[in-house]
Amino acid sequence: MRGRHSVAADQGEHVRRRVRLRPLRESDLDAVVALERMGYNHPWPRWWFRRLLRSHCSCWVVEDGRAVVGYGIMQLKSSWAHIMNVCVAPPARRHGVGTRIMRHLLDLARREHATGAWLEVRPGNVQALQLYRRLGFRAIGRRRHYYRDRWGRTDASVMIRRQAGG
Numbered sequence: 001m002r003g004r005h006s007v008a009a010d011q012g013e014h015v016r017r018r019v020r021l022r023p024l025r026e027s028d029l030d031a032v033v034a035l036e037r038m039g040y041n042h043p044w045p046r047w048w049f050r051r052l053l054r055s056h057c058s059c060w061v062v063e064d065g066r067a068v069v070g071y072g073i074m075q076l077k078s079s080w081a082h083i084m085n086v087c088v089a090p091p092a093r094r095h096g097v098g099t100r101i102m103r104h105l106l107d108l109a110r111r112e113h114a115t116g117a118w119l120e121v122r123p124g125n126v127q128a129l130q131l132y133r134r135l136g137f138r139a140i141g142r143r144r145h146y147y148r149d150r151w152g153r154t155d156a157s158v159m160i161r162r163q164a165g166g
């Protein structure tokens with residue numbers, strides 16, 4: 001009988017092989033908004049995604065052949081890339097999808113000659129912090145009252161990653 005670990009590893013390989021990245025389209029908005037609601041206590045509304053899609057932001061989804069299982073949104077601002085959102089469907093998590101999205105966004109930023117990338121993250125978001133650290137991001141400070149929460153507003157941790165040689 002195979003152990004739990006090998007089953008999980010097989011599933012991970014399955015997800016990795018099947019997923020592909022492509023630009024976000026208007027017709028993906030229902031799926032993206034549904035994932036956003038699963039990912040955050042204070043999800044972005046649909047109109048905001050639509051606005052980002054129609055702006056100069058770089059908006060991507062990951063699909064596994066049947067459904068959208070993740071998305072990433074980035075904006076290039078005065079030679080720095082701002083990673084605005086990365087989210088993966090709960091069942092597809094921990095199979096490298098978040099890393100794949102982040103690497104893709106960082107590659108695009110590099111091709112646009114960005115000096116580096118920055119992002120905000122909740123200080124208690126262990127998964128995201130770990131993902132970003134593994135990709136070479138480091139915390140440089142706090143942005144006060146950045147997030148809404150049940151009690152009012154919470155600070156964000158700001159992380160940056162310089163491009164090699166940047």
Ligand SMILES: CC(C)(COP(=O)(O)OP(=O)(O)OC[C@H]1O[C@@H](n2cnc3c(N)ncnc32)[C@H](O)[C@@H]1OP(=O)(O)O)[C@@H](O)C(=O)NCCC(=O)NCCS
Nearest residue numbers: 039086087088093094095096097098099121127128130131
């Ligand atoms: C953060 C998020 C995008 C990570 O996506 P993911 O597809 O699970 O990430 P990956 O599988 O590429 O994980 C990469 C690494 O991140 C870390 N990580 C991911 N999930 C973790 C968890 N639950 N606990 C601890 N570390 C975790 C691990 O180091 C992991 O590598 P490993 O699996 O080899 O140990 C996902 O958890 C998510 O969508 N969360 C809700 C939305 C969110 O918080 N987005 C970030 C906003 S700042």
